[in-house]
Amino acid sequence: MGMFATGRSPRNIVFGRGQRQSLPGYAGQLGQRALVVTDERMGAEADFVAMMDGLRTAGLSIEIFDATPPEVPLAAIEQCVAAGRAFGPDIVIGIGGGSCLDMAKATALLLAHDGSPRDYFGEFKVPGPVVPLIAVPTTAGTGSEATPVAVVADSDRVLKVGIASPFLIPHTAICDPELTLTCPAGLTAIAGADALTHAIEALTALARPIDGQTTHEHVFVGKNGLSDTYARQAISHLSDGLARAVASGEDMAARESVMLGALLAGMAFGVAGTAAAHAIQYPVGALTHTAHGSGVACLLPYVMHFNRSHATASMAQVAEAMGVVVARDDDDANAERAIVAVETLFGEIGIPRDLEALGLKHDQQEWCAEQSMGAARLVKNNPRPLDVAAMRTIIKAAHAGRRDLLDAEI
Known part of the structure; x- marks a missing residue:
């Protein structure tokens, strides 16, 4: 068998110190109403506040959901989706660790296709594109900013479960190592x-x-x-x-x-x-x-x-x-x-x-x-x-x- 190669990745990947400042430019290419998904700790950080100010200055309307818990339980996803539906975003931005990015992926999926996360457990269950996603990781580990997977916790199951689909790969990944400086x-x-x-x-x-x-x-x-x-x-x-x-x-x-x-x-x-x-x-x-x-x-x-x-x-x-x-x-x-x-x-x-x-x-x-x-x-x-x-x-x-x-x- 000869060499075989295949790849799936975000349309845009930008890496480097200070590149969080590129967020408004990428977001503005995708929409004007952004649901921003993060957690309580990140929501209070000066860097996060500055990124939100940058989005507003660029003319975007934003809604912040800052209640992402660890492990991404289904009840929390439902809360985030409800906030998103009330706001009507045309873009979802995940900022934080792996849980925040997975929450953003699950939310973008359900805003586009309705139903429950359980409907999409496994591979290739997502029927089409999700709401466009931008991922801004603040830890260096899961790689969720570039992967087709969202891992969530279902209270009906002992083990965590994954939703795997190329449609979950973020449109844009912005990786700024300065955002990891506060990571203990x-x-x-x-x-x-x-x-x-x-x-x-x-x-x-x-x-x-x-x-x-x-x-x-x-x-x-x-x-x-x-x-x-x-x-x-x-x-x-x-x-x-x-x-x-x-x-x-x-x-x-x-x-x-x-x-x-x-x-x-x-x-x-x-x-x-x-x-x-x-x-x-x-x-x-x-x-x-x-x-x-x-x-x-x-x-x-x-x-x-x-x-x-x-x-x-x-x-x-x-x-x-x-x-x-x-x-x-x-x-x-x-x-x-x-x-x-x-x-x-x-x-x-x-x-x-x-x-x-x-x-x-x-x-x-x-x-x-x-x-x-x-x-x-x-x-x-x-x-x-x-x-x-x-x-x-x-x-x-x-x-x-x-x-x-x-x-x-x-």
Whole structure:
């Protein structure tokens, strides 16, 4: 099979210090009535107030919804949609962390197509374009400013659920690393670790057989030429800047590297998809009530070890991107160096080293293994085939903090 590449991304991507000031120009191209979706903390920030003043000065009418909670529960989406319908926007602007951007995506969807978020759970359920979206991230992690996914919390389900459609990709992404300067060290670490996990899982994902229908039948098509390029660059930027950004939040160069890495990681996994670390995190997060980024990052070294025999060359590329290559002609040794480098970086920034430290009880492992298999879009993306027994093995090793327990199963 020859090279295959595909990409889906915002129509406009603008990155750099001070680029939040470009918001009025991009918004004015799309409409004159903007529903701005954010949270209470961001709504009180001077930078946010200045952006709103810029929109008003440019002649836009704005309505601010600043009650986005973590996890994006359906009841909050309904409140935001109600505010939007009363105002009648022709553009939705999400400003904040991943939850704010996902709230903006879900709101833009329902303003265009009505119904409930439940009507759109899964892939390709969105019937057409949504209200035009602009995404302005203030953390560097989820990459939601460039992805086709909105993750929400349904009170009728134990696990969070995703809406996946290319129609959810924002029209414009404005990434200003100065907006991350107030992000505390702990959140910087968790968000950045999430982004690195996105990039590594995208780069090591299964390369699937491709035909003319693949991109029409799958939102996430597996690793390909474009996603690999984005993922390698993301890994390089994140491994270079993340520890420095956590240690010194005022290090502007580090903040730039991390935010660019998170954006590129979003562009990589937004078409390639993620895999086992994300599949297992959903039940682990539901039981431990811990941050998504902490969970996927805690699991990543164990998932990499499990997958190494089926993604050796890709993991060697991880080592190269992180600058830890041992020998150019020894992919297996380089793959191990990549895993160690990930463990070292995550240890340095305070990611829990095992699931027990994350709060998962010993008797919860079996339930997690069973529930992990429910994330079909992630399971099918893993480079090594997964079943309940495989999930059980990964979770056991990750709970004990012992990668060597995986060796008996490989």
